[in-house]
Amino acid sequence: MKIFSDEQVYEGDKFTAQKQQITSIELMERAGIQIFNWLHLRMQGAQVPIHVFCGIGNNGGNGLVVARHLVNHGYNVHTYVVNFSDKRTKGFLVNYDLMKQTQKKWPTLIGPKDDFPKIGPDDIILDAVFGVGLNRPADDWVVHLFQHFKASKAFVLSVDIPSGLKTNAAPVKDTDVVWANHTLSFQSPKLVFFLEDTAKFTAQWEVLDVGIDPEYLQKTNTLTTLITKQDILPVYKPRKPFSHKGTYGHALLIGGSYGKIGAVQLASRATLVSGAGLVTAFVPKCGYLPLQSSVPELMLITDTNDTCISNIAIPIEPTVIGIGVGMGTSEETASAFTDFLNQNTKPLVIDADGLNLLAKTPALMEKLPKYSVLTPHAKELERLIGKWSNDFDKLDKAINLSEKYNIILVLKGRFTLIVYKKNLYINATGNPGLATGGTGDVLTGIITGLMAQQYEPLEAAIFGVYLHGKSADIAVQDFGYEAMTASRVISYLPKAFLDLFVKPEPPKTANKQDDKTTKK
Ligand SMILES: NC(=O)C1=CN([C@@H]2O[C@H](COP(=O)(O)OP(=O)(O)OC[C@H]3O[C@@H](n4cnc5c(N)ncnc54)[C@H](OP(=O)(O)O)[C@@H]3O)[C@@H](O)[C@H]2O)[C@@H](O)CC1
Ligand SMILES: Nc1ncnc2c1ncn2[C@@H]1O[C@H](COP(=O)(O)OP(=O)(O)O)[C@@H](O)[C@H]1O
Numbered sequence: 001m002k003i004f005s006d007e008q009v010y011e012g013d014k015f016t017a018q019k020q021q022i023t024s025i026e027l028m029e030r031a032g033i034q035i036f037n038w039l040h041l042r043m044q045g046a047q048v049p050i051h052v053f054c055g056i057g058n059n060g061g062n063g064l065v066v067a068r069h070l071v072n073h074g075y076n077v078h079t080y081v082v083n084f085s086d087k088r089t090k091g092f093l094v095n096y097d098l099m100k101q102t103q104k105k106w107p108t109l110i111g112p113k114d115d116f117p118k119i120g121p122d123d124i125i126l127d128a129v130f131g132v133g134l135n136r137p138a139d140d141w142v143v144h145l146f147q148h149f150k151a152s153k154a155f156v157l158s159v160d161i162p163s164g165l166k167t168n169a170a171p172v173k174d175t176d177v178v179w180a181n182h183t184l185s186f187q188s189p190k191l192v193f194f195l196e197d198t199a200k201f202t203a204q205w206e207v208l209d210v211g212i213d214p215e216y217l218q219k220t221n222t223l224t225t226l227i228t229k230q231d232i233l234p235v236y237k238p239r240k241p242f243s244h245k246g247t248y249g250h251a252l253l254i255g256g257s258y259g260k261i262g263a264v265q266l267a268s269r270a271t272l273v274s275g276a277g278l279v280t281a282f283v284p285k286c287g288y289l290p291l292q293s294s295v296p297e298l299m300l301i302t303d304t305n306d307t308c309i310s311n312i313a314i315p316i317e318p319t320v321i322g323i324g325v326g327m328g329t330s331e332e333t334a335s336a337f338t339d340f341l342n343q344n345t346k347p348l349v350i351d352a353d354g355l356n357l358l359a360k361t362p363a364l365m366e367k368l369p370k371y372s373v374l375t376p377h378a379k380e381l382e383r384l385i386g387k388w389s390n391d392f393d394k395l396d397k398a399i400n401l402s403e404k405y406n407i408i409l410v411l412k413g414r415f416t417l418i419v420y421k422k423n424l425y426i427n428a429t430g431n432p433g434l435a436t437g438g439t440g441d442v443l444t445g446i447i448t449g450l451m452a453q454q455y456e457p458l459e460a461a462i463f464g465v466y467l468h469g470k471s472a473d474i475a476v477q478d479f480g481y482e483a484m485t486a487s488r489v490i491s492y493l494p495k496a497f498l499d500l501f502v503k504p505e506p507p508k509t510a511n512k513q514d515d516k517t518t519k520k
């Protein structure tokens with residue numbers, strides 16, 4: 001799913017107005033009706049007080065449209081204008097006048113010196129104070145109003161974005177932003193809904209189709225994508241009837257050390273279950289027996305050293321190499337890793353201690369083949385790029401690293417972000433059941449297995465991360481979060497593949513307008 005920038009949404013609005021010969025006010029009316037329908041469907045006329053707080057820009061204009069329809073349908077509505085500027089937009093002004101005509105009085109103006117209205121814990125707040133037009137910190141009194149919302153414990157529905165939140169920068173303080181229970185985001189979700197520092201500002205979100213012309217949506221490319229099944233299906237390579245194990249590549253996993261052979265076991269099982277034709281592991285001698293007896297499909301090559309990797313000699317021609325899981329960072333291993341990178345020409349997936357060794361000797365980054373896939377968790381990433389001040393700083397640094405070495409970075413977390421140069425892919429599958437040792441090794445195995453089958457490295461990273469999280473999402477239904485374990489994530493990979501071909505259920509809505517909303 002494309003994540004449009006603010007500029008692209010404005011541009012799309014203009015394109016639509018021109019192509020469909022309608023005014024921006026009519027487009028605003030359409031969007032407002034969508035929000036009204038969302039509320040009406042859920043409230044069915046209930047007389048719960050609804051406090052609509054409107055700014056003076058187009059976000060406020062959207063709020064006024066909703067308020068008018070709520071009044072017309074007999075709801076218990078209180079409308080306020082948060083009067084932070086006198087530069088009112090046309091979309092605001094037109095709807096402000098219509099509001100007067102509808103309820104025969106002007107909405108209540110709130111300024112810096114006014115008391116805030118009483119809001120009960122069972123009331124509803126419609127937050128239309130700031131949208132994506134926020135371009136400087138809000139005044140203190142407006143921030144106090146946001147805190148008043150939070151203190152009321154009322155349900156907060158934000159229009160387009162929680163007010164005070166920007167789409168491209170971190171807020172200075174958590175109190176500068178409205179904490180929404182739900183956000184109706186225009187046309188696509190915002191990147192900030194998926195970032196560690198800002199996801200908390202909306203407990204849930206939904207996309208509202210505000211009627212931007214389909215031609216514009218289709219032809220416009222975005223830098224940011226939310227990975228959905230619809231993005232994965234065109235990438236999926238169906239198994240061919242006249243194929244054999246050679247068709248699906250030979251994956252090699254290099255890793256393991258005394259006490260950490262399990263990491264290679266998990267990664268190589270995941271590689272096998274992802275469909276690689278042949279899988280070999282290169283491990284220290286101590287790994288031979290446990291791996292040979294626990295994974296019969298796996299072939300093994302051992303190092304001359306008993307307990308750690310000391311000399312990576314590979315008498316095979318693998319399609320792809322996954323290196324680093326459980327490998328350790330001893331001096332012998334570090335030197336073997338350097339020698340390996342100096343002579344390697346095969347595509348690479350690098351995880352765990354492979355990343356730690358790269359961080360220790362950054363000059364080794366020059367040796368990475370282009371399109372190598374690196375899969376750091378937050379700590380490993382910090383070792384590679386240094387500390388960051390906020391999510392956007394982290395992304396900038398990751399983009400720089402990707403551009404400098406032409407590599408793909410898989411930034412693991414609740415929402416794993418795949419960075420390739422300026423392109424960003426967000427994965428939303430997965431759950432806290434994955435917060436357990438070994439699940440990262442499984443991911444390395446999956447991506448390596450997909451690359452063995454000739455998925456392009458970027459495709460393999462995107463597809464792999466999606467499948468990994470999906471397995472966990474299916475497994476959680478049987479095991480819950482606590483009992484998940486990395487092995488169970490592998491056992492549910494088959495179901496994650498099969499799920500690709502299950503059609504999503506149509507949304508259960510009674511209202512045609514509401515069919516247009518996309519549920520998370
Ligand atoms: N079809 C539709 O219905 C569509 C509707 N859309 C809706 O429009 C919304 C964006 O509307 P918007 O551009 O008018 O800006 P908005 O967020 O309302 O802010 C108001 C103005 O306040 C100002 N300002 C900024 N920061 C400030 C501050 N800290 N303290 C004080 N003032 C501050 C700044 O103006 P300035 O003073 O800089 O001239 C800004 O312009 C968007 O989120 C969506 O709801 C669009 O998506 C298109 C399709
Ligand atoms: N709360 C969470 N929600 C979703 N995914 C998670 C969560 N916690 C961890 N994960 C995923 O689990 C994996 C953990 O990887 P990693 O930290 O490398 O584990 P290990 O090194 O033990 O194998 C990553 O793919 C990460 O995205």
Ligand SMILES: [K+]
Pocket residue numbers: 059127128129130131158159160161162163
């Ligand atoms: K808002």
